Amino acid sequence: xxxxxxxxxxxxxxxxxxxxxxxxxxxxxxxxxxxxxxxxxxxxxxxxxxxxxxxxxxxxxxxxxxxxxxxxxxxxxxxxxxxxxxxxxxxxxxxxxxxxxxxxxxxxxxxxxxxxxxxxxxxxxxxxxxxxxxxxxxxxxxxxxxxxxxxxxxxxxxxxxxxxxxxxxxxxxxxxxxxxxxxxxxxxxxxxxxxxxxxxxxxxxxxxxxxxxxxxxxxxxxxxxxxxxxxxxxxxxxxxxxxxxxxxxxxxxxxxxxxxxxxxxxxxxxxxxxxxxxxxxxxxxxxxxxxxxxxxxxxxxxxxxxxxxxxxxxxxxxxxxxxxxxxxxxxxxxxxxxxxxxxxxxxxxxxxxxxxxxxxxxxxxxxxxxxxxxxxxxxxxxxxxxxxxxxxxxxxxxxx
Amino acid sequence: xxxxxxxxxxxxxxxxxxxxxxxxxxxxxxxxxxxxxxxxxxxxxxxxxxxxxxxxxxxxxxxxxxxxxxxxxxxxxxxxxxxxxxxxxxxxxxxxxxxxxxxxxxxxxxxxxxxxxxxxxxxxxxxxxxxxxxxxxxxxxxxxxxxxxxxxxxxxxxxxxxxxxxxxxxxxxxxxxxxxxxxxxxxxxxxxxxxxxxxxxxxxxxxxxxxxxxxxxxxxxxxxxxxxxxxxxxxxxxxxxxxxxxxxxxxxxxxxxxxxxxxxxxxxxxxxxxxxxxxxxxxxxxxxxxxxxxxxxxxxxxxxxxxxxxxxxxxxxxxxxxxxxxxxxxxxxxxxxxxxxxxxxxxxxxxxxxxxxxxxxxxxxxxxxxxxxxxxxxxxxxxxxxxxxxxxxxxxxxxx
Numbered sequence: 001x002x003x004x005x006x007x008x009x010x011x012x013x014x015x016x017x018x019x020x021x022x023x024x025x026x027x028x029x030x031x032x033x034x035x036x037x038x039x040x041x042x043x044x045x046x047x048x049x050x051x052x053x054x055x056x057x058x059x060x061x062x063x064x065x066x067x068x069x070x071x072x073x074x075x076x077x078x079x080x081x082x083x084x085x086x087x088x089x090x091x092x093x094x095x096x097x098x099x100x101x102x103x104x105x106x107x108x109x110x111x112x113x114x115x116x117x118x119x120x121x122x123x124x125x126x127x128x129x130x131x132x133x134x135x136x137x138x139x140x141x142x143x144x145x146x147x148x149x150x151x152x153x154x155x156x157x158x159x160x161x162x163x164x165x166x167x168x169x170x171x172x173x174x175x176x177x178x179x180x181x182x183x184x185x186x187x188x189x190x191x192x193x194x195x196x197x198x199x200x201x202x203x204x205x206x207x208x209x210x211x212x213x214x215x216x217x218x219x220x221x222x223x224x225x226x227x228x229x230x231x232x233x234x235x236x237x238x239x240x241x242x243x244x245x246x247x248x249x250x251x252x253x254x255x256x257x258x259x260x261x262x263x264x265x266x267x268x269x270x271x272x273x274x275x276x277x278x279x280x281x282x283x284x285x286x287x288x289x290x291x292x293x294x295x296x297x298x299x300x301x302x303x304x305x306x307x308x309x310x311x312x313x314x315x316x317x318x319x320x321x322x323x324x325x326x327x328x329x330x331x332x333x334x335x336x337x338x339x340x341x342x343x344x345x346x347x348x349x350x351x352x353x354x355x356x357x358x359x360x361x362x363x364x365x366x367x368x369x370x371x372x373x374x375x376x377x378x379x380x381x382x383x384x385x386x387x388x389x390x391x392x393x394x395x396x397x398x399x400x
Numbered sequence: 401x402x403x404x405x406x407x408x409x410x411x412x413x414x415x416x417x418x419x420x421x422x423x424x425x426x427x428x429x430x431x432x433x434x435x436x437x438x439x440x441x442x443x444x445x446x447x448x449x450x451x452x453x454x455x456x457x458x459x460x461x462x463x464x465x466x467x468x469x470x471x472x473x474x475x476x477x478x479x480x481x482x483x484x485x486x487x488x489x490x491x492x493x494x495x496x497x498x499x500x501x502x503x504x505x506x507x508x509x510x511x512x513x514x515x516x517x518x519x520x521x522x523x524x525x526x527x528x529x530x531x532x533x534x535x536x537x538x539x540x541x542x543x544x545x546x547x548x549x550x551x552x553x554x555x556x557x558x559x560x561x562x563x564x565x566x567x568x569x570x571x572x573x574x575x576x577x578x579x580x581x582x583x584x585x586x587x588x589x590x591x592x593x594x595x596x597x598x599x600x601x602x603x604x605x606x607x608x609x610x611x612x613x614x615x616x617x618x619x620x621x622x623x624x625x626x627x628x629x630x631x632x633x634x635x636x637x638x639x640x641x642x643x644x645x646x647x648x649x650x651x652x653x654x655x656x657x658x659x660x661x662x663x664x665x666x667x668x669x670x671x672x673x674x675x676x677x678x679x680x681x682x683x684x685x686x687x688x689x690x691x692x693x694x695x696x697x698x699x700x701x702x703x704x705x706x707x708x709x710x711x712x713x714x715x716x717x718x719x720x721x722x723x724x725x726x727x728x729x730x731x732x733x734x735x736x737x738x739x740x741x742x743x744x745x746x747x748x749x750x751x752x753x754x755x756x757x758x759x760x761x762x763x764x765x766x767x768x769x770x771x772x773x774x775x776x777x778x779x780x781x782x783x784x785x786x787x788x789x790x791x792x793x794x795x796x797x798x799x800x
Contacts, residue, residue: 065645112408
C-alpha cells in the first residue's frame with residue numbers, strides 16, 4: 001500500500017489572504033448581478049502615466065529575452081533619476097530590481113534570517129508579511145499599535161521588550177499599509193537608535209513614499225544617520241504609477257554584503273519581468289504634476305472616507321497621514337461576519353461594498369476582530385456612494 | 401558599541417549562478433571590443449510568434465492592475481487550449497500561473513517540503529534548483545548520471561539507495577536541462593513506481609516539452625497512471641515562444657490539497673505579471689507550423705554542435721534527444737579555467753565563446769569539473785563559427 005503523501009507544515013501554516021479570501025463570495029454576488037465597490041484591495045484606479053504605457057506599446061524587439069538578474073541597466077538608471085528627484089543620491093550598486101515589492105521582502109527576509117529567526121512587526125501590519133515569513137521560516141513578532149493612537153508607535157521600552165536573542169530586524173511600513181500612519185521623524189530616530197544599539201536591520205517598506213497629505217513630507221529611512229549597513233528599503237512602482245500588474249519593485253541598501261547576497265538570490269530566479277522594466281524606463285519622463293495630481297486626488301478621497309466614518313456612531317478612527325488606506329474600529333463584534341454580510345446579504349439598489357477585516361493584519365490572536373481596513377482607491381463619486389452603502393449596511397447589520 | 405550584523409546561513413549557502421558567474425569577465429571583454437558567442441545561457445534567439453507580440457502592443461487599458469493570484473482567467477483558458485493541443489485535457493483548477501518556472505519550483509518545493517527535508521535530483525541538474533532549495537531550506541540529494549550513458553537514469557536500486565526518511569519528492573527535468581536527455585517511457589514508469597511505492601511526489605519540469613528531435617515524442621508525467629495525487633508538473637512559456645523575459649510559468653497538478661496550498665503561497669505575492677499573461681492569451685492563435693519550425697531549427701543546431709564536438713579528440717559526448725543543451729566531457733582538468741581562458745585570453749579575429757562549466761550542475765563535490773554545458777541557441781551560421789572558435793581554443797588551451 002502506498003504511503004500517504006502530505007504537504008509541508010509550511011504549507012499548512014501559509015495563511016490565506018484576508019484581503020482576497022472574500023473573493024469567491026464576491027464572485028458569486030457579481031454573478032448574481034450585484035455591483036460591488038471594492039474597498040478591500042489596494043488596486044488604484046488612477047491612470048498610469050501615458051509615457052509609460054506608450055513606451056510599453058513601442059516594444060519592437062523580435063522576442064522578449066532574459067534581462068540581468070540585478071535588473072535592466074537602463075531601468076536602474078531610470079530609478080536613480082527617480083530617487084534623485086526625491087532627494088536620494090544612489091549608486092547603481094545600491095539598487096536591486098525585484099519582481100515587485102513582494103519578492104523584495106521575500107529575498108530580504110531570506111538573506112537576513114534563518115528558519116526560526118524573528119522579525120519585529122508593528123501590528124496591524126501588511127498581511128502578506130505573514131506569507132513571506134512562512135515561506136522562509138521566519139517568525140513575525142508583533143508589537144501592537146492602537147487605533148486610539150492613530151496606530152503610531154509605542155514607547156522604546158515597549159518595543160525593546162519584544163526583542164529577543166533570535167530577533168534579526170525591525171520591519172516597518174511608512175506611510176503604512178494598512179493604517180495610513182506616517183511615522184514622525186522622532187519615531188524614525190527612535191527606531192534607528194534601537195537598531196544601532198541592538199545590531200538589528202531596519203527593513204523599511206516605502207512603497208507609499210509619495211502618498212502623504214496636508215503638505216507633509218516623508219523622510220526615507222535612507223536618510224537616517226549612521227545606518228548605512230542597517231537600512232534596507234523595499235520599494236515598488238506598483239502604487240506610485242498604478243502599475244500593480246507589472247510586478248516591478250526594488251531593494252535599496254548600501255550594505256554591500258547584503259546586496260551581493262540578494263544578487264545570488266536573484267540569479268536563482270534569473271531576472272525580474274523584462275516588459276515592466278522596459279515600460280518603466282520612461283519614468284524619467286513622468287512630469288512632476290502627475291504625482292502631485294495623484295496626491296491631491298487621494299487627499300480628497302481620504303477626507304471623504306474619514307468624514308464618512310467619523311460620522312458613524314461608535315466608529316473609532318483617527319485621520320491618517322498617508323498611503324491610501326485607513327483602519328477603523330467598528331461597533332461590531334466581528335468584522336469578518338460584517339464583511340460577509342455586506343457581500344452576501346446586503347445591497348442598496350443592487351450595490352454593495354467589499355471591505356478587508358483587520359484581524360488578518362494582526363499576529364496576536366484575537367486582536368483586530370472589530371477593526372477593518374478600507375482602501376480609498378475609487379473615484380470620489382463611487383467612493384461617496386460606497387460610504388453611503390457602508391453606513392446604511394452597518395445600521396442594518398446592527399439592527400438584525 | 402553596536403553589535404555587528406550578519407547575514408543568514410541561507411544567504412551564505414545561496415550559490416552564485418554558474419551560468420552567470422562569468423558575466424563580469426564577459427562584460428570586460430565586450431568593453432574591450434571582443435565579440436562573444438554566448439553558449440552559456442539558454443536564451444533562445446528565435447522570434448516570438450507575432451500574434452503574441454501584437455497582443456502585447458494592443459494593451460489599451462488606462463492602467464495595469466493586479467490580476468487574480470491563480471492567474472488571469474483568460475490566460476488559464478488559453479493554457480487549457482494549449483494543453484489540449486499536446487493531448488492533455490485539464491480543468492482550470494488543475495492550473496496555477498506563476499512568475500515563470502522559477503516561482504513554480506520555489507512554491508512547489510515550499511508546499512511539499514519543510515526545512516531539512518530532501519528532494520532527489522539527477523545530477524547534472526538545472527543549477528537553479530540549488531538556489532530554490534536554499535531559499536526554502538530543502539536539501540537536494542544527488543543521484544549521479546554519466547556522460548557515457550547519455551545521462552540516462554541509473555538502476556532503480558541505485559535511485560532507491562538515495563531515498564531516506566526525509567525524502568519528499570523526486571525532481572526531474574525531461575527533456576533535460578543541462579544534458580538534453582529525454583527519459584524513455586520505461587524510465588518514466590520506473591520513476592512512477594518508485595514514487596507510488598514510497599509515497600513520494602514526482603515533480604516534473606517539462607518546460608522543454610516540445611523540444612524533442614528525430615521525430616521522437618515526449619510523454620508528460622501527467623500521463624502516468626495512478627499518479628494523480630503525486631505528479632506535479634512545472635511549466636513555462638519562456639523557451640517555447642522565446643518569452644524568457646515575460647516571467648510566466650505555471651504548475652499543473654490534480655492534487656487539490658497541493659493546489660490549494662499553492663494558491664495561498666500565491667496570494668502572498670498577489671499575482672504573476674499581468675502583461676506577460678495578457679500577451680500570452682494569444683497563444684491559442686499560434687499556428688502549429690511555428691513550433692514545428694522551431695524544432696526543425698533546433699534539430700539542425702543540435703546536429704551541428706554535436707558533430708563539431710564529436711570531431712574534437714578526447715571529447716566524450718552522446719547525441720542528446722531534446723531541449724537545446726548538451727553536456728560533454730572535455731579533455732581538460734577544469735572547465736572553469738577553460739571558460740575563463742576563452743573569455744579573457746582567447747580570441748579568433750576578435751571573437752570568442754562563452755560556455756557554462758558543468759560543476760555547478762552537480763551537487764556531489766568534485767564531479768563535473770571536466771564537463772561543460774553548451775546551449776545551442778544561436779543561428780546556424782553563428783553557431784558554426786562559435787564551434788570553430790571552440791575547437792581552436794581547446795587546442796590552444798591544451799598547448800599552453
